[in-house]
Amino acid sequence: MISIENLYKSFGGRVLFDGVSFKINSKERVGLVGRNGHGKSTLFRIVVGEEGTDDGAITMPKGYRIGYVQQHIRFTEETVLAEGMKGLMASEKDHHWKVEKILAGLGFSDGDMMKNPHDFSGGFQVRLNLAKVLVSEPDLLLLDEPTNYLDITSIRWIQNFLLSWPHELMLITHDRGFMDRLVTHTVGIHRKKARKITGNTEKYYDRIAQDEEIYEKTRLNDERRAKEIRLFISRFRAKARLANMVQSRVKTLAKMEKKDKLEQAKSLEFSFRTKPFKAKQVCTVEDLSFAWGAGRPLFEGLKFSILPGERICVVGKNGKGKTTLLKVLAGALSPTSGSLTYNPQVETGVFEQTNIQRLVDTRTVEEEILYAQPDVDRQKARNICGSMMFEGDSALKKVSVLSGGEKSRVMLGQLLVTPVNLLMLDEPTNHLDMDACDALLAAIDNFEGAVIMVTHNEMFLHALADRLIVFDDIGARMFDGSYQDFLEKGGWGDTAAMTRRQEDPEGHHSPELPRLTKKELRRLRSEIITEKSRVIKPMDDAIARAEAEIEKNETLLDQLNREMVEASEQGNGARIGPLSQQIRSCQAIIESRFGEMERMDDQRQRLEKKFEKRLSELEA
Numbered sequence: 001m002i003s004i005e006n007l008y009k010s011f012g013g014r015v016l017f018d019g020v021s022f023k024i025n026s027k028e029r030v031g032l033v034g035r036n037g038h039g040k041s042t043l044f045r046i047v048v049g050e051e052g053t054d055d056g057a058i059t060m061p062k063g064y065r066i067g068y069v070q071q072h073i074r075f076t077e078e079t080v081l082a083e084g085m086k087g088l089m090a091s092e093k094d095h096h097w098k099v100e101k102i103l104a105g106l107g108f109s110d111g112d113m114m115k116n117p118h119d120f121s122g123g124f125q126v127r128l129n130l131a132k133v134l135v136s137e138p139d140l141l142l143l144d145e146p147t148n149y150l151d152i153t154s155i156r157w158i159q160n161f162l163l164s165w166p167h168e169l170m171l172i173t174h175d176r177g178f179m180d181r182l183v184t185h186t187v188g189i190h191r192k193k194a195r196k197i198t199g200n201t202e203k204y205y206d207r208i209a210q211d212e213e214i215y216e217k218t219r220l221n222d223e224r225r226a227k228e229i230r231l232f233i234s235r236f237r238a239k240a241r242l243a244n245m246v247q248s249r250v251k252t253l254a255k256m257e258k259k260d261k262l263e264q265a266k267s268l269e270f271s272f273r274t275k276p277f278k279a280k281q282v283c284t285v286e287d288l289s290f291a292w293g294a295g296r297p298l299f300e301g302l303k304f305s306i307l308p309g310e311r312i313c314v315v316g317k318n319g320k321g322k323t324t325l326l327k328v329l330a331g332a333l334s335p336t337s338g339s340l341t342y343n344p345q346v347e348t349g350v351f352e353q354t355n356i357q358r359l360v361d362t363r364t365v366e367e368e369i370l371y372a373q374p375d376v377d378r379q380k381a382r383n384i385c386g387s388m389m390f391e392g393d394s395a396l397k398k399v400s401v402l403s404g405g406e407k408s409r410v411m412l413g414q415l416l417v418t419p420v421n422l423l424m425l426d427e428p429t430n431h432l433d434m435d436a437c438d439a440l441l442a443a444i445d446n447f448e449g450a451v452i453m454v455t456h457n458e459m460f461l462h463a464l465a466d467r468l469i470v471f472d473d474i475g476a477r478m479f480d481g482s483y484q485d486f487l488e489k490g491g492w493g494d495t496a497a498m499t500r501r502q503e504d505p506e507g508h509h510s511p512e513l514p515r516l517t518k519k520e521l522r523r524l525r526s527e528i529i530t531e532k533s534r535v536i537k538p539m540d541d542a543i544a545r546a547e548a549e550i551e552k553n554e555t556l557l558d559q560l561n562r563e564m565v566e567a568s569e570q571g572n573g574a575r576i577g578p579l580s581q582q583i584r585s586c587q588a589i590i591e592s593r594f595g596e597m598e599r600m601d602d603q604r605q606r607l608e609k610k611f612e613k614r615l616s617e618l619e620a
Contacts, residue, residue, distance in 0.1 A: 001025050002047070002064065002140055002168070004194075007056035009042065016042060018192040020056070024140065029162070029169040031179040033201055034189035036389050036433040040172045043189070044068065044142050047170075060140075067138030069130045069146070075117040080108060080128060083117050087132030102131045105157040106150065107318065123149040123318065134161070140168040147175050148430050151318040152456040153492050174429055174437050176201055177459035191262075201434065212262060219259040229253045270387040270416055270439060272349070274448040277421040279343045282306040282450045283329075288338035290321070290328055296603070297336065298324055299476035302469070306422070306450050311464045313483070314454040316471025322454045323426055325469065325476065326352065329452060330424050349420035351412055351428050358411075361400035365390045365410055368399060372414040380417065388413040389436065405431030412440075421449035429457050458483070473610055474535055490527050525615065532611040539604045546593040546600070553593075557586045 007020040016039040024030055032040050045051040047058060048068045077083040084099040092098065103113055106127045112120075117128055126149045133141065147155050155178065162169060162182055173179050180200040187196045188204050197204050229249045236246050282305075289300035298321030306312065314322045327333040329340065330350045342348075359368055365388075370381040385395035388409040399407065408431045415423075423444070429437045441463060444451055455461065461468075461483035468479040468486055479486050560583050567575040 002058065002060040004043075004047075005057050005059070007043075007046065007058075008054040009039065009046070010054055015192055017053075017056075017189075017194075020189070020192075020194040022187055022194050022196040024168050024170060027166065027168065029165065029182055029184045030171070030196075031183035031186045031201060032170055032172050032189070033179075033186060033204065033434055035435060038189045040189060041144055044144055044170075044172070047140075047142065064140070065136070065138040066140045066142065067133040067136055068142045069126065069133050069144065073122070073125050073129070075125070075128075078116060079114050080117050080120075081113040083128060084113075084131045084135065087135040089136060099131065099135050102134050102161075103128075105154065105161060106131055107154045127154075138167065140170065141165065142170050144172045145174065146171075147173055147178055147456065150456065152315055152458070153317055155456055155458075156492065174432055174434050175457050175459065176434050176437065177457070177462075179434075215259070216262060219261065222256060222259060226253060226256055229256075270384070271443050272416060272423065272447045272449075273419040275347045275419040275421045277308055277343075277345050277449060279308070279345055282308055282310075282343055282346055282422055284341045285329075286339045286341075288328065288340065289336045290324060290333065291336050297475070299471070300337075302338070302476055302478065304467075304469075304478045306452070308421075308450055309448060311444075311451045311453070311466045312469060313461055313465040313467075314452065314469045314471070315456070315461065315483075316476075317473075320471035320473075321476065322469075322471055323352070325471075326350075326424055326426050326452065326454055346422050347420045348422045348424060349415045349418050350424045351415050352424070352426045359399045359407055361398065363399055364396050365399070365402070365413075366395040368410050369413050369417060373417045373419075376417045384413045384416050387416070387439070389433075416443075423447060423449060423451045423453070425451065425453040425455075427454055427456070429455065429460070474531075474607065490524055528611060528614050532607075535607060536604060536611075539600050539607075543597055543600050543604070546597045550590055550593045550597075553586050553590050557583065557590070560586060 001023065003023045005021050007017045009015075009017040009020075020043070032043065034040050042051060046053055048066055075083050077086065080103065081096060081099060084103055085093070085096060088095055088099065100113060104110075107124070108127070117125060120128070130143075130146060130149070146158065150158065155175075159178060159181060169182075171179060171182060180202065183200055185196060185198055186201055186204040187194055188208065190208060195204070195208065197207050229252060233246055233249055233253070284305050286303055287300075288302040289297050291297040291300075302325075304312075314325060316322055324333065328335050330348060330352070331340075332350075332352075363371070366378070366381050366385055369384050370376055370378060382395060385391070390397070390406075390409070390413075397406075399410065402410065412428060425444075428440060432440060437457070441460060444453070444460075444464060451464070453460070453464070465483045467481065468483065470477055470479050470486070472492075481489075560579055564576065564579045564583065566572075567579060
């Protein structure tokens with residue numbers, strides 16, 4: 001248990017906390033909500049002792065351990081597994097299986113665990129820091145926006161992991177669905193105070209709205225009553241017979257507490273500008289493929305059309321090619337093969353987080369919005385700045401001093417003022433708070449054009465997706481149906497694994513989820529076998545074609561070698577030159593086809609093992 005009592009905190013004259021108090025009791029999972037800049041992350045830093053307060057106290061039992069994921073990267077071990085094991089308690093220092101299980105859940109493969117931690121991207125390095133905290137099993141786990149660094153399968157894994165967390169948990173996230181599925185209580189920082197309720201965010205915000213409505217009605221009634229009392233006093237002050245009544249009212253007025261009018265909380269409301277579109281199709285994609293250099297294709301053979309008003313969501317594991325696909329569709333990268341045909345009326349708006357370098361460092365936030373479109377005036381620019389949480393003087397900040405997340409919000413603001421009929425969005429929620437995410441969801445829902453969006457936010461997927469482009473270990477495929485349809489038809493392939501008891505070598509296990517019925521198992525098995533046939537058969541055909549071409553060229557090579565011997569014995573120089581070229585060409589084709597067969601067979605064996613693993617997990 002931890003108790004936070006009367007915290008006061010200010011920065012440069014701005015009061016952040018004014019008497020914040022609440023408790024976290026044993027085994028509670030608490031969601032911390034509030035607008036960006038209202039002090040959520042600051043409160044975490046105060047709890048772990050990284051930041052001080054002006055007044056107040058935090059009390060906890062002796063020996064109470066707090067786990068907090070550090071953004072700072074400081075690795076000392078040679079492998080990911082060894083670095084992860086540093087988080088184990090002394091009594092478990094050799095329990096490598098425990099670390100392996102958590103690393104696997106967070107998206108590290110078996111091969112990744114033997115690699116150097118510095119070989120990974122920043123997102124995976126933060127995941128490793130998260131794993132070190134999780135394996136240490138602290139008494140209080142503090143998680144600040146953990147889903148920013150996780151793909152959708154890892155988010156689903158950590159959600160199930162945290163549901164069985166045996167200690168206290170405090171969570172900050174912009175993903176309302178993720179929070180609501182986890183928390184037992186919600187604490188909100190609102191008007192510099194803290195309010196704790198039992199239940200999720202919806203219940204919290206309903207309670208706040210109800211309380212503020214009651215407060216405002218009470219305030220108006222009190223003001224009306226005070227006005228009536230003052231009128232009575234002034235009218236009858238000179239009447240001797242009513243002196244006692246007047247005096248009584250004077251005392252009543254003195255005792256009445258004056259309630260200040262609540263400052264109007266600004267609700268974020270914004271919308272995308274739509275450019276009219278009259279045609280029947282936005283875009284046609286034919287056999288689209290992309291690979292980096294001579295590497296394995298990230299996706300191949302994608303074929304689909306985008307219809308006006310359609311919402312297509314791109315989902316899957318990190319590093320599989322989702323952002324790359326969006327860049328290809330946006331024209332920032334050229335496909336390896338295939339074609340994209342856009343209707344001439346299409347005007348595309350792209351939000352892609354790596355494009356922050358296009359912002360001009362010497363401009364202010366307001367100027368970047370103002371210059372985004374010729375018809376944007378200063379008032380419109382200021383309104384958009386406010387929507388993107390750059391209120392007042394914050395809109396006058398130079399781009400050069402902004403964080404990466406702030407720059408992303410500026411780019412989203414630029415998109416809001418641009419008339420488009422096709423939106424391409426890559427993880428647009430990562431640097432927004434929960435209120436801004438709700439506003440963005442409403443804006444996308446109300447947008448009249450088509451949308452292609454990369455997201456791990458399952459609330460957005462359930463609310464918006466008409467169709468999905470799904471990236472998995474096999475590649476990319478179009479799924480014709482909603483996100484709920486996708487989950488019901490097997491989803492991420494981890495459903496079966498999550499339903500069985502996951503035991504470790506020491507005999508421990510995580511809580512069982514409901515088992516699948518025999519009918520569901522038969523259906524999933526049938527779908528896996530069908531998918532395996534669909535993926536493996538083209539490889540078998542390609543191997544057979546390469547084998548046939550090798551045999552054909554080997555036969556031809558034998559004939560050419562015999563002819564070369566005859567030409568050499570006859571001293572026929574005119575014949576020897578062309579024969580040499582044909583032999584080299586034939587040998588090159590044979591060598592090339594052998595290479596193709598080896599690569600294809602290696603890929604086939606890897607996929608065969610993955611399908612067999614999925615089938616064995618169903619039967620476990």
